[in-house]
Amino acid sequence: MGPLEILLGLIVVVLGWKLVANRREFAKLRRWAAQPRLTDPPEAGGAWGEVFNLLHRHRRTTLHRRRQLAQLIVRSRRGAQALPYGVAVLDADYRLDWCNDAAEEHLGLDAGRDRGQPVANFVREPGFVEYLSAGDFRTPVRIPIRDRNGAPTPRTLALQIVDFGAEEHLLLSQDVTGDERLESMRRDFVANVSHELRTPLTVLAGFLETIQDLKLDAGRVRDYVSLMAPQAERMKRLIEDLLVLSSLEHAPAPPPTNRIAIRPLLERARQEAEALSKGRHRISLAAEGAHDLAGAESEIASVFLNLVTNAVRYTPENGEIRIRWRSSDDGAAFSVEDTGIGIEPEHLPRLTERFYRVDRSRSRETGGTGLGLSIVKHALARHNAVLEVDSKPGKGSRFSARFPATRLLAAAPPVSTHSSRPVAG
Numbered sequence: 001m002g003p004l005e006i007l008l009g010l011i012v013v014v015l016g017w018k019l020v021a022n023r024r025e026f027a028k029l030r031r032w033a034a035q036p037r038l039t040d041p042p043e044a045g046g047a048w049g050e051v052f053n054l055l056h057r058h059r060r061t062t063l064h065r066r067r068q069l070a071q072l073i074v075r076s077r078r079g080a081q082a083l084p085y086g087v088a089v090l091d092a093d094y095r096l097d098w099c100n101d102a103a104e105e106h107l108g109l110d111a112g113r114d115r116g117q118p119v120a121n122f123v124r125e126p127g128f129v130e131y132l133s134a135g136d137f138r139t140p141v142r143i144p145i146r147d148r149n150g151a152p153t154p155r156t157l158a159l160q161i162v163d164f165g166a167e168e169h170l171l172l173s174q175d176v177t178g179d180e181r182l183e184s185m186r187r188d189f190v191a192n193v194s195h196e197l198r199t200p201l202t203v204l205a206g207f208l209e210t211i212q213d214l215k216l217d218a219g220r221v222r223d224y225v226s227l228m229a230p231q232a233e234r235m236k237r238l239i240e241d242l243l244v245l246s247s248l249e250h251a252p253a254p255p256p257t258n259r260i261a262i263r264p265l266l267e268r269a270r271q272e273a274e275a276l277s278k279g280r281h282r283i284s285l286a287a288e289g290a291h292d293l294a295g296a297e298s299e300i301a302s303v304f305l306n307l308v309t310n311a312v313r314y315t316p317e318n319g320e321i322r323i324r325w326r327s328s329d330d331g332a333a334f335s336v337e338d339t340g341i342g343i344e345p346e347h348l349p350r351l352t353e354r355f356y357r358v359d360r361s362r363s364r365e366t367g368g369t370g371l372g373l374s375i376v377k378h379a380l381a382r383h384n385a386v387l388e389v390d391s392k393p394g395k396g397s398r399f400s401a402r403f404p405a406t407r408l409l410a411a412a413p414p415v416s417t418h419s420s421r422p423v424a425g
């Protein structure tokens, strides 16, 4: 064997050894890279060591970024969960990608099960389908909320699509049942007020026209004017009640320190009842307890007067009306009991609604505006008090205003009286 062959042999041995070493380092690299978790790179020297270190640094940065991204996604989803809206992320073809709990509830969805479903599959309401195909998403569309069986409920949902990112969309949903109810109450209120004012105004305008057009003698004109006066009075009462209601809604809460002397107010209520009754009813007043109320006197006076005048107006001649005040350290109650026409149970929950009347013509004949009990309810609520009604049709009613102990002030000096003054029928 010559020197050249020896050299070649050596080269082959060295190359072979290098190859084996490289394969070993490569296998180490593969094993290390295949680990899902980031671990320190295997020991290696020379060029392999450098490669390992470079790859290790790169992997560490990538994993760090991925972790940050994952945290960002979790935070944005947590943010979307906390929103008071339903939020559903839709892809370019309006297919569900993700949604929060509120959207699941509003739309009857299951984020896991329904992923990839087109939005029109789970919101089938014709109004929404039209909205989707029209593609004009500037204003929300309103649809009824359906129950589990697909039947519409009295609740309303507002849906709006908002575009974001590259051809992605958000479907926002909000339960607007409360807004709808307020809006419908506002509409009813305006319609009712207009109607209530128009009726007496029409009568007044008719009389005025007649007086203007016909040559009437002075006596006739006086007759007409006396027919016009109650209509003007009715309009005045209505406007006064509307102003009281409005001030109850907007005025600051009555101060809890302002003393209302109860006895004079009770006496005033009895006198008003007698003046309205004109001797047609037996009216009594009984008061027990040594407390005054804290709050706004004009509001409490209005509660007492509305309740006693209602009792007179809805109690036929010879009936009895009992006005009562009772206070103890636990609270106080003002009640008016009558032996009048009573109220059918189905009307009771609605009595304090504005313009709600059991019998329209009777209310108007007796000078009612339909706002009395609404004023009572508002004024009481401002004093943390509640109105309770017990009634038997044909037998009579008892309206009670209950005040909590926190609204009572000890009267000085404590008194206890009982006065009953029947008025001849």
Ligand code: ADP
Binding pocket: 306, 310, 311, 314, 338, 340, 341, 342, 343, 351, 352, 356, 357, 358, 359, 363, 364, 367, 368, 369, 370, 371, 372, 373, 374, 397
């Ligand atoms: P109104 O001006 O019509 O009396 P209210 O708000 O004071 O309006 O009362 C609402 C309705 O409740 C009345 O229209 C009447 O039908 C009924 N109501 C109120 N008080 C009595 C009562 N003491 N007895 C029978 N019905 C009553």
